[in-house]
Amino acid sequence: MLASGQEQPSSSHRPVGRWPLPMSGFVDALEHLPDAVSVSAALRNDAGQAVDMRVEYMNKAARSGQPNPGAAIGGLCSQLWPQMVDNGSFAACMRVLNTGVSESGAFVWTQDATYRPADYEYQALRIGDNRLLWVLRDNSARVLRAELLAAVTTELASAAETDEVLRTLTTQIMPAVGATAGGAVLNEPDSNTYVVRHIHDAEEGPRPPVPFSVNAPYPMAHTARTGQPLYFSTSAERGEAFPEAAPFFTDRHQSTAVLPLQTSSTLLGAVSFHFAIRHPFDAAERAFLTALVDHCAQAVERIRLRATLDKAHAQLQVLADLGRLLPTSLDTSTTFDNIVEAVVPRIADGCVIHLVDRTGQPALATVRHHDADQEESLRSLLHRFPPQLDAAGGIGAVIRTGEHELVTNVPGTLDQLARSTEHRAALRRLVPAASWLAVPMAHTGSVIGSMVLMQSATASALFTPADVPFAQELAQRATQAVINARRYAEQRDVAHTLQASLLPGELPSLPGMELAACYHPGAEGTLVGGDFYDIVPTGKDTWMIAIGDVCGKGPHAAALTGLVRHTARAAARADDHPAAVLQAINTAVLAESQQPRFCTAAYARLHLGRHTATLTLTLGGHPRPLLRHANGQITALGQAGTLLGVVPTPRLHTITYPLHPGDLLLFYTDGVTERRAPDRMLGEEGIRHVLHATRNGSAQDVIAALEQAIIDFTPRPLDDDFAVMALCLL
Template sequence: MPAGDRRWGYRERRGNVTGHTLAQARLLEALIEASPDPMWVYGPDLRFLFVSPAAERLSPRAPGEMIGRSWQELDMPAGLMEPFERQVRRVFATGERQVDEVGGMSGRMWEYILTPVHDEAGEVAAVLATARDITERLQHAEEHLRLLTAEQEARERLTVLAAAGEKLGSSLDYRTTVQQAAEVTVPALADWCAVDVVGEEGEILPVAVAHVDPDKLALARELQERYPVDPRSDRGVPALIRERAPQIVPEISDEMLRAGAHDPEHLELLRALDLRSYLGVPLVAHNRVVGALGLVMAESGRRYTEADIGLAEDLGRRIAFAVDNARLYELNRAVARTLQRSLLPPALPDIEGIELGASYRPAGSGTIVGGDFYDVFELPGGGAVAAIGDVCGKGVEAAALTGLVRHALRAAALRDPDPVHVLDTINEAIRAEHRSSTFCTVAYAVLEPGESELEVRLGCAGHPLPLLSRRDGQLAPLGEPGVLLGVVDDPTWVTRAESLGPGDALVLYTDGITEARSPAGQMFGEQRLHDVIARHPGMGAVDLAQTIQRTVAEFNPREPRDDKAILVVRRA
């Protein structure tokens, strides 16, 4: 190493510090000069003993100008050098290696290592400081962390969407499911979530609100109740619905609150909610706007950006279809109920000497018109008719056939109540109006009350035979099965007559009763029906009908797959 090298100071100490031969020293200097990492050597007085070429390139000083001087003498920045000096002093004091990070040199981030250099006596004679530029490494780490955070946030948001979708699909009661979906969105997507829907008359109705803070939730509900949305307003939810486009307010100012407040109390309530940022999207299903979704950031201090709109629209679409499907379901159900009621008597008549009871449970969730029916009506010349039937199929076609059968039955009975005549008339009507694949079963009874007994004349057309329950507990089927209505042109019917004494009952039912299945797949069957009736001899007609229906429902607690109708005629 040249004796005049200006990067070394205290030449007389060099030998003591390194102890290298001249060749070894030259090799060491070559290695140091080739290193991209800056190096400095500090003496016990914290003056620079050595500065590597890489270190010189970081300094505005001329080469060799730092040797023998302290950082104070070189006017180096105190904010950078004072913490560094404390670390160097610690190495001199403890002899322990120090590792840390520092910023500020040439606008870069550095990792430095302070290594003690011992003399022959084992004392710390100098401290070697080596630095490495870690700016790119930190930037890569920060970018990696950003990507991981973004991925985690995206995963969390997808989880929220999945959870919201699960809630929305769990029921057709959209008010309940939308509220549950709103609760899922906080705090992942919002501090406050509100959903409004458009009513039948164009009014805007709040259906859900959720907030991360229970106290603020009460304020949000108070806001909805005290200041309902005016559909004519040119801002907020009404504008969102009319324009059918997302609205985003990254920063909600107090000026905005004042502009939107109706009165001082309204403004105070808005301020209490600490609104910071807003994102609203219309709820669109089948190209119709059914409402609006509002997401608000408050105490979390988060802000919405354009990047959040897509997620909000996705959530909004799910809510919109849940609302629309639920409304369509309710409409279909209402139509089905209305049509079903039109196929059943609004009330059973009061007939002297006869006690009547009926129970009907439609199949499914009530959105499809069933094929079971029953009817009871008085005859002009005295007595009455009781009938129960089951047409093939479900829905509108079944409803049309049921209407035809009931109309034909009543018309024929009013002309001539004889069972054979009535069943012939129904058969001819079905054959004339419907295809050969259409059929129906009917159990038809003419009721003629006497002084002490009730005379019954019964005809069956492919229907389960009614059960005659005596007051003393005896139970037996009554009648002959007969052929289905609508299948052949000239069927033969058999009429059976029986007398019912006081307390005796005739139980008419459809096959949905006996063919009901338990969750394990067992059929309810005729024997269980017989057992239920036999356990309640002499029971009133209404109570017996309800008891049978309830027992079957307990046996098959699931949504029924077939209609279940029961009609009980009891001699009072």
């Protein structure tokens, strides 16, 4: 073997023999391989031992890694690539030439003057007696994809705004996957309005958001409308499918992938990736791009859910504050001051209240805006140009008709309301508002005034039809001091709606398996519970089963429950091993929580065979599920493990257990075992009693009997919510 500093081989160290393979077809095949391939002739010493190699051929991929490919042909491998000597692969080549036994291995290449520094795998095999075929494969793509996915997961877990998610998508994900351009189309919450929110362009930089029609004949519109992914390896394929979009693409858009930005239940928009070089979009790349976009979709949905929760919570809190403040004063002016102070700026940037005076005309009662100058401008405008009852819109029309008015096209509406050139000029001098919501104030069937809530152009969200009930309730509280019952009803509706969104709409149908489940909320007045269950397919004849309990109650617990549930689903796409999924949940909870938060969870992978099933189970601090065998014997499965969201590396134990026909598996949360009577708890023993009593019953019979046993255990109302799920192999 030639080492650094040794002399060149003598004349006896010469390539011997001829290439024994048909050249033309073999070379053509090698030229199209993505791996770097070279053929070298052995240089042997007088003893016949290979000591070096001289390069005879390099395919296209191998030549692309050389600064001067022509000079490499005929060169000595030990001199061309001295790192091969250092990392041991050169010695492996010599062994292959001397023994004829093929070898393979891996190393990290750092000789950046030749191939790109990365993780590589190699294979060496002898051709004939004196030539070596060397195949070098870049193995970094898989590693880089895993690293990018982990980094994106962490980044998205901390995102608090939708724009943060889209910035991660367009400034981190798109450049990392090699896209030279791309964009994200996203619908506005509670509407069918779509906007191109972010566009990544490696040359031009980001662009401002613009409206977008999902009915346009473009790839992004098609996917945003239908949820169908599109992959075009060539511009010709894309042009044939969407000829109208051809003018928008340049030479930097050779290949295109368009993926739906969607969760399991909601289509949010679409994401496009454009590549300057041709991409075949093999299965691995499609799965990787899909996983990245799915992570973004889950983050957007989580943020929207959290925003909805926070908004609902803020609205309810305003009503609660007013329920406490309004009874403290019978003075109308103080009452309205209390209202606007509670509303601005928590719910709206501005609030205006008018009352009908003795003449039947609207009179300004109070005005408040978070901007003092804007408040004074509003006050001056309303005094100079008071509302008129015969107006086609605005405050006068709301009082006259008793109907609310929601405005999002503010400039056009102001022009319609202007009664004169002077009035129009005064309206235009106001700081532009993005939307307003005007509602009547009614008492015993008569309209006595109106309330207008305003959002400025800088507000994070416009008013939508979903805000109308709150505004009407707020207006009603302005005319009636006590309506606490409506506040609690609205609170319960929000809680039930949110809780329902955190549970499956219906259980799937599994071949040869009966499923049943139930969720029961806690005592009346609880906002949202933290118990959940889920079951979704992860592959052919393979299903994910999850059940868990998030600490706390209310909107933040619901947001955390949504994070846990969606993280489990997203993680299972990449690796459905139960321990890997629970580790992903643990990482997400740690990254998300601003204050100590934790949860318990049981995650199982169920593989269905023809007559049996295999359960792979991992528990993260969760009660062990109970397995009732066909013979009636009951076994607790698994080991509890560590709570999730407490330490970076929880202790997780995985078991694999066979299921046979007649076996019934019961998952439950601690709300079942901790059901308390004055002197005892239901406990695991109580569950076992129900399983024994329903030995001949179906999964639904077991769930119904257990639910009734929990409720009947004590006359006291439920202290905690609970979830149970039963699976019976038929």
